[in-house]
Amino acid sequence: MPAASPSSYERFYAIVRRIPRGRVSTYGAVARLAGLPGHARQVGYALAALRDGSAVPWHRVVNAKGELSLKRAASPSGVTQRLRLAREGVVVDAGARVSLARFGWRVRERVARSAPD
DNA sequence: CCACTGACGAGTG
């Protein structure tokens, strides 16, 4: 098994798997959460290496502008991403963009206070 | 080894 080396890909996949349904995250955020800030490009590379049937919800990952990075290609992957997002209620506009303000996944870094100040 | 490319991002003007 080639699992001898601590593939950073697996680290990225682990984060992507945590993105809740109906939400999206960004390449940069995934890299950051994986403990590898600045490796956004490698996240894209890792997702591109995924095979059909993987349990990784790669379609929930968009770039920092909220755009689907596969819009450039009419590849089946691009279509699949739009289809899956639509099925989860995520709105993608004509410019292949998603409102990060509305659908961006917010990682809770602090616990909600049960009692306000 | 070098140049170039790619599902990226942040900074500057």
Added chain:
DNA sequence: GCACTCGCCAGTG
């Protein structure tokens, strides 16, 4: 919002 630069790492010729 647009154009440009630099940083990041893997794969290819």
